[in-house]
Amino acid sequence: MKGSVHYEVRGASALLSIDNPPVNPLSSGVRQGLFDGMTRALDDDDIKTIVVTGLNRAFIAGADISEFGAAASEGAGLNQVLDLMEGSTKPVIAAINGTAFGGGLEVALCCDYRVALATAPLGLPEVKLGLLPGAGGTQRLPRLIGAEAAIPMIISGNPVLAPAAFKMGIVDQVVDENVVEAALTFAADLTGRGSPTRKIRDLSDKVLADRNQSDLFTKAAANLDKTHRGQFAPAQILKCIEAAVTSDDFEAGMAVERACFAACLGDPQREALIHIFFAERAANKIPGLSKDMPLIDVQKAAVIGAGTMGGGIAMCFANAGIAVQLHDNDPEGLKRGLKVIEGNYARTVAKGRLSQVAMDQRMALIEPADSLEAFGQADVVVEAVYENLDLKKEIFVKLDGIMKPGALLASNTSGLDIDAIAASTSRPEFVCGMHFFSPANVMRLLEVVRGAKSSPEALGTAMALGKRLGKVSVMAGNCPGFIGNRMIGGYSRQANLMILEGASPEQVDAVIYNFGLAMGPFAMADMVGLDLGWRARKMRGGSNDITARIPDALCEMDRYGQKNGLGYYRYESGDRTPVVDPIALEVIERVSENLGYQRKVFSDEEILKRCIYPLVNIGAQLLDEGHALRAGDIDTVYVNGYGFPNHVGGPMWFADAQGLSSVLADIQRFYTETGDEAWKPAPLLERLVAEGKTFASLDQ
Numbered sequence: 001m002k003g004s005v006h007y008e009v010r011g012a013s014a015l016l017s018i019d020n021p022p023v024n025p026l027s028s029g030v031r032q033g034l035f036d037g038m039t040r041a042l043d044d045d046d047i048k049t050i051v052v053t054g055l056n057r058a059f060i061a062g063a064d065i066s067e068f069g070a071a072a073s074e075g076a077g078l079n080q081v082l083d084l085m086e087g088s089t090k091p092v093i094a095a096i097n098g099t100a101f102g103g104g105l106e107v108a109l110c111c112d113y114r115v116a117l118a119t120a121p122l123g124l125p126e127v128k129l130g131l132l133p134g135a136g137g138t139q140r141l142p143r144l145i146g147a148e149a150a151i152p153m154i155i156s157g158n159p160v161l162a163p164a165a166f167k168m169g170i171v172d173q174v175v176d177e178n179v180v181e182a183a184l185t186f187a188a189d190l191t192g193r194g195s196p197t198r199k200i201r202d203l204s205d206k207v208l209a210d211r212n213q214s215d216l217f218t219k220a221a222a223n224l225d226k227t228h229r230g231q232f233a234p235a236q237i238l239k240c241i242e243a244a245v246t247s248d249d250f251e252a253g254m255a256v257e258r259a260c261f262a263a264c265l266g267d268p269q270r271e272a273l274i275h276i277f278f279a280e281r282a283a284n285k286i287p288g289l290s291k292d293m294p295l296i297d298v299q300k301a302a303v304i305g306a307g308t309m310g311g312g313i314a315m316c317f318a319n320a321g322i323a324v325q326l327h328d329n330d331p332e333g334l335k336r337g338l339k340v341i342e343g344n345y346a347r348t349v350a351k352g353r354l355s356q357v358a359m360d361q362r363m364a365l366i367e368p369a370d371s372l373e374a375f376g377q378a379d380v381v382v383e384a385v386y387e388n389l390d391l392k393k394e395i396f397v398k399l400d401g402i403m404k405p406g407a408l409l410a411s412n413t414s415g416l417d418i419d420a421i422a423a424s425t426s427r428p429e430f431v432c433g434m435h436f437f438s439p440a441n442v443m444r445l446l447e448v449v450r451g452a453k454s455s456p457e458a459l460g461t462a463m464a465l466g467k468r469l470g471k472v473s474v475m476a477g478n479c480p481g482f483i484g485n486r487m488i489g490g491y492s493r494q495a496n497l498m499i500l501e502g503a504s505p506e507q508v509d510a511v512i513y514n515f516g517l518a519m520g521p522f523a524m525a526d527m528v529g530l531d532l533g534w535r536a537r538k539m540r541g542g543s544n545d546i547t548a549r550i551p552d553a554l555c556e557m558d559r560y561g562q563k564n565g566l567g568y569y570r571y572e573s574g575d576r577t578p579v580v581d582p583i584a585l586e587v588i589e590r591v592s593e594n595l596g597y598q599r600k601v602f603s604d605e606e607i608l609k610r611c612i613y614p615l616v617n618i619g620a621q622l623l624d625e626g627h628a629l630r631a632g633d634i635d636t637v638y639v640n641g642y643g644f645p646n647h648v649g650g651p652m653w654f655a656d657a658q659g660l661s662s663v664l665a666d667i668q669r670f671y672t673e674t675g676d677e678a679w680k681p682a683p684l685l686e687r688l689v690a691e692g693k694t695f696a697s698l699d700q
Helices: 028-043 069-073 078-086 103-109 125-129 137-145 147-156 162-168 179-192 205-210 216-227 232-246 250-265 268-282 308-319 331-350 356-365 389-402 418-422 456-468 484-501 505-515 521-528 530-539 546-556 582-594 604-625 631-641 651-658 660-674 683-691
Strands: 004-010 013-019 049-054 058-060 092-096 099-101 113-117 121-123 173-175 300-304 323-327 366-369 380-383 408-411 431-436 445-450 472-477
Touching (some): 004 028, 013 028, 013 179, 028 049, 028 078, 049 058, 049 179, 092 103, 092 179, 099 103, 103 121, 103 137, 113 162, 113 179, 121 162, 125 147, 125 232, 137 147, 137 205, 137 232, 147 205, 147 216, 147 232, 162 173, 173 179, 205 232, 232 250, 232 268, 268 631, 308 323, 308 331, 308 356, 308 366, 323 331, 331 366, 356 366, 380 389, 389 408, 389 418, 418 431, 431 456, 445 456, 445 631, 484 505, 484 521, 484 546, 484 604, 505 521, 530 546, 546 582, 604 631, 604 651, 604 660, 604 683, 631 651, 651 660, 660 683
Parallel strands (some): 013 049, 049 092, 092 113, 113 173, 300 323, 300 380, 408 431, 445 472
Antiparallel strands (some): 004 013, 431 445
């Protein structure tokens, strides 16, 4: 069995120390060790109290996901352990020395009291895997802190640090060091007071008060539509917490929890969320990059461009504690950029998410630079100017003469040729792409783009740096648009073709919104600004692309989107809610008629396939070409960079779930009906169907 629990006698206390490095998951040996240790302590008349703690860096970080099948049933079951702890006639004190997540916090909630180290995070993150706390978490936490506080904690899955947990009532004492000694002192005090126990299952004050809030669960359910739209597990969690509040019978609530847990276990969203969980971690495993490979030691960074992207990237470095220089060729632009950064931090402070001290520390790490020459000692530079290949090449020529040997030279380009940029230097092996997503200080995704001559050292450094910056990093090959933007082109094109063919922007957007994205392509276009693409096309002398005809016609009527209240939709003053506008619909129908389209009625199912299946087909091309290493990498890009619903698992997982033969049949139909080469089935997709395989099988 995996893991163990050490037993010591400390005065009148038994100390049970969980040892399953590095994070003490609840594996078979830990469960059995806790059961045996509790039994031994309860049988010893000289033992008056029991203290449970963790060795290594965690208390208990949750279940052991490596245990499946027979291994999971070895030794004592978790419920056996919890029943023994909760039924103890001797006080049990959890000395929470580090992370207490999932089953770890549920173990702590079965103790009578909890003493925690100030730096310890506590949480119930099961919802992020499409599950719910299945060992009494939905029943005990509301009894301890009330449903109003328990609902957001369990449904978000986000942890709280021990000081916040103390204010909520989850822990009884917080200490800055020596948590075990503090817990033993706490235990000795209990002994002096006659060793009183306190079972959370028997607490009723909080839930009785909750019963008087008639609209508590109605409001919580309505809020789910905003925070967890379309997700299965959060609604099941709410049902469990409501059972905890409305019933005096703890076991009846546990029965509801077990039934809801089983429902989550059988729901497809669970598999999709677990797929994303593992895919994000697998994305860091790059062939040819070994763990012990020497990397560039990044102590000082530099960023070129103080606009939205450059400023956000500078914040990423400062947030990670890395000193960063920021340069813009326009001195006034540099001042504006620093003001924007300061404003971003100030708003975070105002919301209570950052202290003023931390803001001041981060601002101090961002140093304005008057010229590129100031970058000579930086370990990494990220160029973040607008998308113009000639300009980027010109900048890299200058950087080549300024940056010290061995520095990493990265471009934030969203789709330009990294090899062409690298070729403008004498050190292409130290050049790669680092494509941040806007706003860079918020979005989790980073595409690290591999050039033909990018060295393992450069790529490994970029991937490690992404992790240090708190990003989910994915390696992409050097092709137009890389992974994400190359695929999104097919999605956008089909959406624009469908409104020419007869669909309305409102219908297309509604289908995509109901699928799980935050907004559809036309609401998104209005938010970004229709005039950006229109002006770019005019600078190039116009475009023959028929999908540009409608947005160009709208812009010619001064309809630019949200920025001036008119685009595909109308926007009332001060409101970003899109309102269907008959004038825009007239423009769409007129352009469609002029191009000779016979307008038709679209089903919602057809719209979804027309939008999502191009992502699948292009994704298959990227895999075949080697520009994406794994299907899971593509899903990671889309969930973290494009708002694809993680409970659907990403476009490639979604295709597997639909059945690849069915997906291929639809793509072949679209190709036959339209003759559009964009619908030509990817050879990899055809091979997988012929062999009866899935995209997921490629990653195994």
